[in-house]
Amino acid sequence: MNAFKSLAAAFTAGLLLASPAQAETPASLAELLKSVKANSIVESQESKDREAAFRADRNQQAALLKQAKAELKAETERGDQLKASFDNNDKQLTELTETLRQRSGTLGEMFGVVRQYAGEFKGLFAASQNAVQFPERDTLLTKLAESKELPSTQELEAFWHTILQQVVVSGDTTTTAATVVYGEGKEAVRDVTLVGEFNAIADGKYVTYVPQTGKFEELSRQPNNNIMRNVPGFEQAGNSYEPLFIDPSRGVILSLLVQSPTVQERVDQGGIVGYVILGMGALGAVIALFCFLRLAIIGSKMRKQAKSEQVLKGNPLGEIMAAYLGHNSDNLEDLEAKLDEVILRNAPRIERFVGSIKLFASVAPLLGLLGTVMGMIGTFQAITLFGTGDPKLMAGGISEALVTTMLGLVVAIPLLFFYTLVHSKSRRLVQTLEEQSAGFIARYQEKLHADNADK
DSSP states (O other): OHHHHHHHHHHHHHHHHHOTTOOSOOSSHHHHHHHHHHHHHHHHHHHHHHHHHHHHHHHHHHHHHHHHHHHHHHHHHHHHHHHHHHHHHHHHHHHHHHHHHHHHTHHHHHHHHHHHHHHHHHHHHHHSGGGGTOTTHHHHHHHHHHOSSOOOHHHHHHHHHHHHHHHHHHTOEEEEEEEEEOTTSOEEEEEEEEETTTEEEETTEEEEEETTTTEEEEOSSOOOHHHHTTHHHHHTOTTSOOOOOOOTTTTHHHHHHHHSOOHHHHHHHTHHHHHHHHHHHHHHHHHHHHHHHHHHHHHHHHHHHHHOSSOOSSSHHHHHHHHHHTOOSSOHHHHHHHHHHHHHHHHHHHTTTHHHHHHHHHHHHHHHHHHHHHHHHHHHHHHHHHTTSOTHHHHHHHHHHHHHHHHHHHHHHHHHHHHHHHHHHHHHHHHHHHHHHHHHHHHHHHHHHHHHHHO
C-alpha cells in the first residue's frame, strides 16, 4: 500500500511537472486518473500534429534536395562546357599570337624605329622657329614617342606628313603672327617673317626664336648697316626676290656677330693711353694736312715764278731771282753767298712742322707699348689676387694691352706715309731752289766769261 502511494505521488509530481498550467492538485486517485487520461488524449493529438508537420517538412526537404541536385547537375554540365570553351579559346589565342608574331616580324622593329625617330624629331621641331606655325604637331609626336601601343596607319601617315611639312617650310619664306619680346621686357604680337630655318625678321630687325618660351626675342644689338640695309626691302618684297643676309647656323653666328665690340668699344678698351694715341694721331694728321697744303701753295707760286721773267713776291724762287738780279759786282763768291743765304733762310720755312709728323709717328708705337705694359701689369695683378681659374678676370687687362698696341700701329703707319709724302715734297721744293740757284750762278759765270772775252 505504501509502495502504491509512493508511485502515485511520483506520478502526480511528474504530471505536475509536465503540465505546469494545471493549477490545482487532484484530490483523489480518480481525479488523477481522469486528468491523466485527458492529458494523454491532448498529448496524442499533439504528437499526431507534430508527426504530420514532420512528414510535410520531410517531403519539402526532399523536393529541395531534388531541386538542388538538378541545379548542381546543370551547373556541372555548364562548367564542363565553359572549360571546353576556355580550352578551345586558349588554343586559338595561342595560335593567333604565334601568327601575329610571325606576321608582325619586321613591323615590330619598324614601330620601334618610329618611336625613336618621333622622339628625335620632337626635339628638332620644338627647337625650330617654324614651330609657331604648327603647334598641334607636338601632340602627335609626343604620343608616338611615348606610346606603348603600336601606332595606327593614320598616325603613321600623319607623322610622314609632318616631316614633309617641315621639309617644305625649311626652304620657304613665310609671314606669321607671333609674340616678340623686346629688350625692355615688353611683349607684342607682330608679323614675323620666317626665312626657312635660318633667320626671323620683325619690324625691320632680326629676332631669334626661344624654344623654352615659344616666343621671339629681339637681338640686344642689331648688325651693322651693311647687313641691315636689305631687311626693309626683303620684308616688303611680297612675291618678288630681294637680297638678304642669312645665318646658316640658325642664329649662332648672328648672335656672336652682335656680341663683337664696336669700334668705339674697342677704343674704350684702350683706356687713357688709347685716347692719347688717337689724339696724337689726329694732331699729326692735321699737321700733315696743313704742311701738305702749305707746300702745295709754295710750289704753285714757285712754278708761276719759273714761268715769269719778273720777280714775283711771296715765294722763295722770287727771292733767289731778286738776289741774282740785285747783284752788281763781279765777285762770283758774293753771288753764291747771297743765293745760299736765301736758300738757307727759306729751307726751314719750307720744312716747318714736317719733323713733328715723324715725331708723332715714332711716339705712337711707344705709347702703345706703354699701354701694353700697363695692361699686362693689371693682368698679373688679377692673376695674383684671383688665380687663373676665370679667364674673364684677365680679359680686361689683355684687351687693354692688345688694343693700345693696335692703336699705336694704326696711328703710326698712316703718319709715316704722311711724313714721307710731305717730306719728299718739301725736299723737292728745296732741291728746286738749289737747282735754280746753281742755274743762276752758271748763267752769271757765263756772263762774266763773255765780258772778259770782249775785253
